[in-house]
Amino acid sequence: MQYRPTDIEPKWQQRWAEAGVAEIDVTAPGDKLYMLNMFPYPSGDLHVGHGRNYILGDALYRFFRMRGRAALNPMGWDAFGLPAENAAIKNQIHPRQWTLANIQRMKKQFARWGILYDWSKEIASCEPEYYRWNQWLFLQLYKRGLAYRGTAPVNWCPQDQTVLANEQVVDGRCERCGALVEQRELSQWFLKITEYADRLDAGLDTLEHWPEKVKLMQRNWIGRSLGADVDFPVPSVGHPIRIFTTRPDTIYGATFMVLAPEHPDVPKMIADAHDREEIEAWITTVRNQSALERQESGKEGRFTGKYAINPFTNEEIPIWLGNFVLPQYGTGAIMSVPAHDQRDFEFARQYGLPIRIVVKPAGGDGVEPNDMAEAFTFKDESGVSVNSGPIDGLPVPKAIEKIISIIEERGLGKGTVRYRLRDWLISRQRYWGTPIPMLYCEKDGLVPVPEEELPVRLPLDVPFTGREGNPLAKTPEFIEATCPRCNGTARRETDTMDTFVDSSWYFLRFVTPRDESKIFDSEVVNRWLPVDQYIGGIEHAILHLLYARFITRTLHDMGLIAFEEPFTRLFNQGVITKEGYKDANGAWVSPSEVEWRDEKPYRGGEALTAEVTKMSKSRLNVVPPDELIAKFGADTERVYTLFIAPPEKEAAWSDEGVIGAYRFLGRVWHMGVVLSGAGPASGPEKPAAEAAAAPQVIRKMHQTIDAVTSRIERFEFNTAISALMEFSNVLAEAPSREPYEALLKLLHPFAPHATEELWEMLGNEGLVLTSTWPVADRALMQEETAIIAVQINGKLRGQVEVPAPAEEQRVMDAVFSNEKIQTWITGKEIVKKIYVPGKLVNVVVK
RNA sequence: GCGAAAGUGGCGGAACUGGCAGACGCGCUGGACUUAGGAUCCAGUGGCCCAAAGCCGUGUGGGUUCGAGUCCCACCUUUCGCACCA
Numbered sequence: 059m060q061y062r063p064t065d066i067e068p069k070w071q072q073r074w075a076e077a078g079v080a081e082i083d084v085t086a087p088g089d090k091l092y093m094l095n096m097f098p099y100p101s102g103d104l105h106v107g108h109g110r111n112y113i114l115g116d117a118l119y120r121f122f123r124m125r126g127r128a129a130l131n132p133m134g135w136d137a138f139g140l141p142a143e144n145a146a147i148k149n150q151i152h153p154r155q156w157t158l159a160n161i162q163r164m165k166k167q168f169a170r171w172g173i174l175y176d177w178s179k180e181i182a183s184c185e186p187e188y189y190r191w192n193q194w195l196f197l198q199l200y201k202r203g204l205a206y207r208g209t210a211p212v213n214w215c216p217q218d219q220t221v222l223a224n225e226q227v228v229d230g231r232c233e234r235c236g237a238l239v240e241q242r243e244l245s246q247w248f249l250k251i252t253e254y255a256d257r258l259d260a261g262l263d264t265l266e267h268w269p270e271k272v273k274l275m276q277r278n279w280i281g282r283s284l285g286a287d288v289d290f291p292v293p294s295v296g297h298p299i300r301i302f303t304t305r306p307d308t309i310y311g312a313t314f315m316v317l318a319p320e321h322p323d324v325p326k327m328i329a330d331a332h333d334r335e336e337i338e339a340w341i342t343t344v345r346n347q348s349a350l351e352r353q354e355s356g357k358e359g360r361f362t363g364k365y366a367i368n369p370f371t372n373e374e375i376p377i378w379l380g381n382f383v384l385p386q387y388g389t390g391a392i393m394s395v396p397a398h399d400q401r402d403f404e405f406a407r408q409y410g411l412p413i414r415i416v417v418k419p420a421g422g423d424g425v426e427p428n429d430m431a432e433a434f435t436f437k438d439e440s441g442v443s444v445n446s447g448p449i450d451g452l453p454v455p456k457a458i459e460k461i462i463s464i465i466e467e468r469g470l471g472k473g474t475v476r477y478r479l480r481d482w483l484i485s486r487q488r489y490w491g492t493p494i495p496m497l498y499c500e501k502d503g504l505v506p507v508p509e510e511e512l513p514v515r516l517p518l519d520v521p522f523t524g525r526e527g528n529p530l531a532k533t534p535e536f537i538e539a540t541c542p543r544c545n546g547t548a549r550r551e552t553d554t555m556d557t558f559v560d561s562s563w564y565f566l567r568f569v570t571p572r573d574e575s576k577i578f579d580s581e582v583v584n585r586w587l588p589v590d591q592y593i594g595g596i597e598h599a600i601l602h603l604l605y606a607r608f609i610t611r612t613l614h615d616m617g618l619i620a621f622e623e624p625f626t627r628l629f630n631q632g633v634i635t636k637e638g639y640k641d642a643n644g645a646w647v648s649p650s651e652v653e654w655r656d657e658k659p660y661r662g663g664e665a666l667t668a669e670v671t672k673m674s675k676s677r678l679n680v681v682p683p684d685e686l687i688a689k690f691g692a693d694t695e696r697v698y699t700l701f702i703a704p705p706e707k708e709a710a711w712s713d714e715g716v717i718g719a720y721r722f723l724g725r726v727w728h729m730g731v732v733l734s735g736a737g738p739a740s741g742p743e744k745p746a747a748e749a750a751a752a753p754q755v756i757r758k759m760h761q762t763i764d765a766v767t768s769r770i771e772r773f774e775f776n777t778a779i780s781a782l783m784e785f786s787n788v789l790a791e792a793p794s795r796e797p798y799e800a801l802l803k804l805l806h807p808f809a810p811h812a813t814e815e816l817w818e819m820l821g822n823e824g825l826v827l828t829s830t831w832p833v834a835d836r837a838l839m840q841e842e843t844a845i846i847a848v849q850i851n852g853k854l855r856g857q858v859e860v861p862a863p864a865e866e867q868r869v870m871d872a873v874f875s876n877e878k879i880q881t882w883i884t885g886k887e888i889v890k891k892i893y894v895p896g897k898l899v900n901v902v903v904k
Numbered sequence: 905g906c907g908a909a910a911g912u913g914g915c916g917g918a919a920c921u922g923g924c925a926g927a928c929g930c931g932c933u934g935g936a937c938u939u940a941g942g943a944u945c946c947a948g949u950g951g952c953c954c955a956a957a958g959c960c961g962u963g964u965g966g967g968u969u970c971g972a973g974u975c976c977c978a979c980c981u982u983u984c985g986c987a988c989c990a
Contacts, residue, residue, distance in 0.1 A: 229987095271985080274908065278986055285990080303990060316990090353988060380988095387989045394990085400905085401988055478989050599985085701929070703916065708983090715916070718929045724944085768920090777918065780928035787928090 061727035063691020067811040071169050079826055080119075080131055080174040084569050084582055088128025092586050093119050094565055094625075096594030096602070097134045097181075100160035101141055104167045105680040106695065106711060107634035107673035113696045114631055114705055114775065115593045116173040120807040121770050124831040130586060132568040133168070133175040135161050137184035138557045140218060140234060143490045146522045153490040154518065157184055167683065172692050172810050174826075181571050183560035184490070188567065190513030191577040192560055193495040195609070197506050200496075204250045204612060205484075207496075207504065211320075211385075212483055214242040219527070220487045221246060223556060224480055226601070230350030240348055247494055247553060248481040251608045255280055255477040257622070258607055267627040269706075272599045279600050281478025286462050288471040290315060290366040290393065292377070295323055299366060299377075302388030302476055305398065306465060307457035310446040311416035312393035315366045315377045316359065316405065319344045320385035327362045327377065337362075337379070344381045357382050357405050368393075369470050370447065380405060388476055396433065403433035417441040420453060482605065484556040489520060489529040491554030499541035499548040508542050514550070528552050561602055562609040565589055565624060577618075584620045592625040595633070603628070629773060632708040634699075638679035639666045646678045670710060681711055693809035694720045700775040700808055722783055723812055726805065729786070729793050730816035751794040756838055758788040759797040763834035766804045779808060795820070800832045 074080075095115040098108070119131045135157075142153035149156075161182065168175065181188050199205040213222040217237035221244060226233045251258075259280045262273045285304035292299050301315065317324060319341040328337050337360045344352060358381045365374040382401055383392055396406035396413045406413055413427035417434065420442045425434075434441075439453040448464060449457040462473040485494070493514045495507035507514055517536045520529040530536055530552040541548040563577075569586045570579040594602075603625070610624040639647040639659050647666055652659045659666040673680045686695055698719035703709035751759075762785040769778035782805055789797055799820065806813040806825055817825040 271908065275985060278907075281986095281989060283989075301990085305990080357988080382988045382990090384989065392990045399990065401990070404988095476989080596984090698929095701916090707910095707917095710916070712916070712930070715930050721944090722929085772920095776916090777928080780918075783928055 059731045061724045061812070063693055063723075063812065064688060066815045067170075067172065067687075067692055070811045070814050071172060074172075074174060074826065075169065077827065078178070080176045081178045082128065082130050082176055084130065084586060086128070089126065090586055091122050091127040091129040091591070092589045093122070093129055093131045093591045094568075094589045094593065095133065096592070096598065097136050097561070097564060098164070099136045099139055099141070100157055100164055102160045102163060103682065104164055105673055106683050106686065106699065107680070109171060109683055109695065110634055110699050110705070110709075111593060111595065111631050112168065112173050113171060113699050114629075114773075116171070117696070117700060117775065117807040118591065118593075118770065119174060120810060120826065121831070123826070124803070124806070124829060126830065130179075130569070131175055132179035132181075132571075133177070134179075134181035134564060134568065134571075135183065136557060136561050136564075137161065137182040138189075138491045138554075138560055140220075140488060140490070143488060143522070146490075150522075152518065154184065157182075170687060170692060171683070171696065179568050179571050181564065181567055183492075183557070183564065186513040186515055187572075187574070188564075189492040189516075189560070191563075191567065192492040192555060193507070193512050193514060194509060194577055195563065196555070196559070197495060197509060197512075198616060199249060199612060200506055202612075202616075204253065205247065206250065207245060207247055208481075209243060209245045210248075210483075211241050212244050212246055214240045214244070216240060218488075221483060221485060223483045223558070223601075227349075230348055238348060238350070241346070246483055246485040247496075247551075247555075248483055249559075249608075251482045251605075252477060252479055254608050254611050255282070255479045256475070257611060258479075258604065259477075261607065261611075261623055264623060265628070268625075269628060269630055272596070272603065272628060272630065275599045276604055279479065279604065283476045283478075285474060285476065286465055286471055287389065287474045288369070288393070288465055290369060290375075292323075292327075292364065292366045294364045295326055299323060299391050300389045300471065301391045301393045302474065303393055305395065305458070306461045307443055307446070307449060307452075307454055308395040308398045308416050309368070309370050309393065309461060310443075311395040311397050311414045312368050312371075312375065313373075313396065313406070313412045313414055314375045314394045316380040316383050316392050316394050316402075317362075317377065318383040318385040318390040319379050319381065321379075321383075321390045324362070324379065327364050331363045336360075341379070347381075352381055355381065357401070357408060359405060359409060361409075369468070376411070378405075378409070378411075386480060387478065397427060397430070398433055398435055400433040400435065403430070414445065416444060416446050417454065418444050482556075482608075484559055485553040486556055487528045487531075487552075488554055489516075489522075491557060492516075492560065493530070493536075494551045494553050494555055496551040497539050497541060497548040498551070499544060499546060501546055502541055502543045505541055505543055505548065511542075516554075528554075530554070558601055558605050559609075562605040563613070565592075565606070566613070566619070580618050583618075587619070588621050588623055589625045591627045591629065593629045593631065596630040599630070629706070631705050632703070633672045634702075634709050634711050635670050636673050636679040636681065636711045637668050637670050638677040639668055641666055646676065648678050673711070681713075686716065690716060690720045691723075691811070693723055693812045696810075697723065697779060697808050701779045703776060705773055705775055722786065723809055725790065726786055726801065726809075727812060727816065729790060729798060730802070730819055733793055733795055733798055734816075734819045734821070751797050752792040755789055755792055755794065755797050757840075758785050759800050760834045760836070760839040762804065763800065763832045764836070764839060767831070767834070770807070775808070782808075803829055803832055 093115060095112055115131070119129055122129045137157050142157045145151060145156045146153045183189060183192075196205055213224065213227050215222055215232040215235065215237055217235045218232060221242075222232060222239065227239050230239055231237060232239055259277060259282050262277055265273060283304050285302055286306040287300050287302050288306065288309065289298035289300050299315070299317070303309070324341070328334050331337060340358075340360055347355065359378045362377045362379060364377045366377050367373070368375050382405070383390065394402040394405065394411075395416070396402040396411065397415045398417055403413070405411070413430070415425070415427060417436050418441070419436065420440055436454055438455065441454045443449045443452050443454070443457045446457070449460050452460060465471050466473065493516055495512060495514045497505045497507060499505050517530070517533055520533045522529060537550050537552060539548045539550045540546070566578045566583055566587065569582050573579060606624050610619070611622050613619050614622050639649065639652050641647055641661065641664060647661055651661050652666065653661065659668055671677055671679065683695060694716060698716045701719060702711070702715065762781050765781040766778045769775070769781065782801065785801060789801060799822075802813045802817055802825070806829075810826065814825045817829070
């Protein structure tokens with residue numbers, strides 16, 4: 059009986075589906091465990107790179123099931139978004155139809171991988187049953203002042219014809235399409251995430267089971283800075299200008315001030331300047347630049363002709379405008395300390411502004427400003443204040459402390475905390491998203507849609523032209539509305555929400571997904587959440603995870619949930635890469651067109667370059683699972699995917715490597731066939747299937763149970779599988795039934811179909827439903843003998859074998875009663891015993 | 905520039921608190937079975953050496969230790985994140 063996965067896998071998938079094995083009653087008692095894979099955008103076909111994410115989650119889920127946990131493992135669809143709309147424009151198919159078809163396709167793929175989800179909990183964010191609660195959530199935030207409409211310079215993607223959140227702009231480009239992002243001054247909807255900046259930052263410390271890397275990325279993104287706000291009097295303007303600095307200790311070295319060109323006091327300041335027109339033209343140029351252009355044009359500035367007074371030195375210092383000062387951060391104004399800030403230093407050198415040293419190295423001498431090649435930025439005890447009046451001689455941290463207290467005493471300002479984080483821009487000028495439930499009434503202004511009128515349904519019959527503007531804005535039936543306050547005519551908001559709003563709370567909906575009366579049941583949610591294990595890609599380290607943490611806190615503050623952090627454990631799997639081929643123009647070439655000569659890729663006569671990158675459709679390097687499964691089965695793909703590398707690491711897909719997983723399963727299969735008596739033994743002598751297992755097999759079995767269990771818990775799937783391969787190799791020498799059944803159980807999370815079939819073949823019933831995870835007997839794991847290495851004066855003298863009892867003292871007794879060792883040791887030598895449990899035992903003689 | 909992680913055979917990778925480096929798998933070499941094999945099975949496979957013995961081997965250079973892939977110091981390289989955030 060040959061191992062033919064395609065003959066058996068669909069059968070088991072059908073049985074699991076019919077039995078609803080993964081469906082769980084959230085009101086039933088049990089040792090709850092909420093597992094969650096980030097719900098995907100339904101883009102169509104999944105490839106083996108996507109598979110890694112879900113296979114990993116399923117292996118873990120099956121493991122916890124077998125250990126008796128009441129595990130919830132739901133799945134849904136992040137179903138709003140731009141690609142559906144682009145498909146509508148390109149192929150004249152409605153976004154909804156396109157999305158639902160993709161969902162059907164992907165659901166089949168999940169099933170074909172043997173992944174068990176509780177489909178009774180399925181949600182799709184594009185359905186009114188879901189997005190009405192998105193709208194409800196928005197109204198609650200609006201009520202609390204956490205959602206507001208404001209005018210601000212925003213990121214505009216000319217390609218996608220919409221505004222973007224700061225988080226969606228990468229290197230000055232649209233994260234989605236790569237187009238250069240423009241700055242536009244627009245009135246838009248924001249969520250006040252900045253109000254939670256301090257709590258989002260502090261909360262990171264409580265996330266013990268999150269990758270450090272993700273926490274660090276979030277911390278950097280929030281960008282908490284301690285410093286001081288200080289007022290500098292400006293006689294010519296009539297009121298002081300407030301600056302923010304993280305280095306108030308350097309205030310005696312502030313020799314000029316720089317304002318962002320956008321600073322509100324600028325027009326007044328330059329009104330009587332002789333070169334006003336030139337300055338205004340320059341300001342216009344800077345304001346129209348994208349963030350990227352602004353940075354790439356280097357440091358530029360203009361002198362306003364006005365002076366501020368340094369409140370500590372009482373000197374008049376010139377006020378400049380500088381393109382490197384950002385209007386959105388701090389107060390949009392800085393005191394410049396060129397000696398100790400690299401940006402200020404460059405600016406001062408460029409425009410010949412004075413440089414004054416106010417910090418010198420501790421225990422050393424300062425330098426002359428003229429000799430400086432760069433700013434000296436001492437941030438810790440390595441720097442000491444000089445030329446700074448009351449703080450002279452103090453190391454930097456102490457100096458900061460003292461100067462802030464002086465600033466506060468003199469009423470010049472105060473110590474403050476500033477954040478880099480900005481409010482979350484959620485308006486999108488696109489169709490396929492949740493309509494923002496707001497109205498514009500001529501009489502009453504902005505009016506929220508009453509909760510009982512939700513959902514504001516997205517109309518399905520709208521024109522898709524692909525030209526500028528949101529299709530909703532061209533749909534009068536949608537726009538025309540009645541004001542709930544005055545019954546007069548009102549205009550409906552046509553912006554839709556960023557799809558990251560949808561995904562910022564979906565994990566709360568999964569426990570009571572069909573509740574039509576409320577967003578979720580607080581009692582049930584408090585029992586099941588936070589999510590115990592969240593699994594997804596590192597690309598969401600900031601965006602999704604930060605938004606979800608923010609929304610969770612707002613719901614907590616509304617009294618709807620008892621916790622502030624949504625995800626207890628987070629795991630980020632690495633991407634799967636594969637070689638792709640590029641022609642001279644940088645265009646990707648299909649692997650089917652590639653010919654090999656001297657191990658180098660060509661197309662026709664043209665030499666190609668090979669590049670290993672993340673699997674993606676556009677790079678033509680995806681491996682579709684269908685073909686692979688048809689040939690080797692889903693179990694092979696599952697085992698290979700988990701075996702290929704540690705799951706958090708990037709892994710290179712190898713078509714040849716797959717065969718190793720297939721062979722392994724084939725050997726396990728063959729052994730099962732022989733043990734069950736279902737087929738003839740291959741060798742001349744039939745193994746004694748019912749005979750007692752050999753001691754070395756029993757030992758290996760317990761060692762393997764122990765290793766696989768702890769490795770799964772630590773996400774070391776690759777070595778868990780290698781331990782199973784080792785066990786299978788040992789077992790093949792002397793097959794017997796009991797250890798073989800243990801092997802099947804341990805293998806089940808990775809290769810569920812084959813193990814079910816073999817389990818049944820042995821006369822057992824329903825592995826996934828009935829069997830429990832084996833437990834290792836530590837006493838039986840012990841090796842019977844230990845090799846003792848004896849070193850004398852650093853040289854290996856020899857090795858002897860002794861019985862290996864568990865306790866240290868008995869090992870040592872065994873060692874020193876050994877005649878051979880006694881003859882090596884002379885009376886003069888000092889004996890040092892080194893006992894390493896389960897490992898080599900050394901005796902060192904000096 | 906700042907921050908973080910990582911450098912081990914031809915390849916993916918193992919080695920938990922320092923204790924037999926290279927587990928497991930791919931590939932490769934030889935063999936068996938075959939009309940055939942890109943199926944399956946067996947054996948071998950870090951380097952030097954015909955072989956044995958032996959020596960050398962975890963990015964580089966130092967150090968600690970009876971013993972270092974693992975710890976410490978300096979450096980090199982790669983990847984990732986942030987990037988005028990005052």
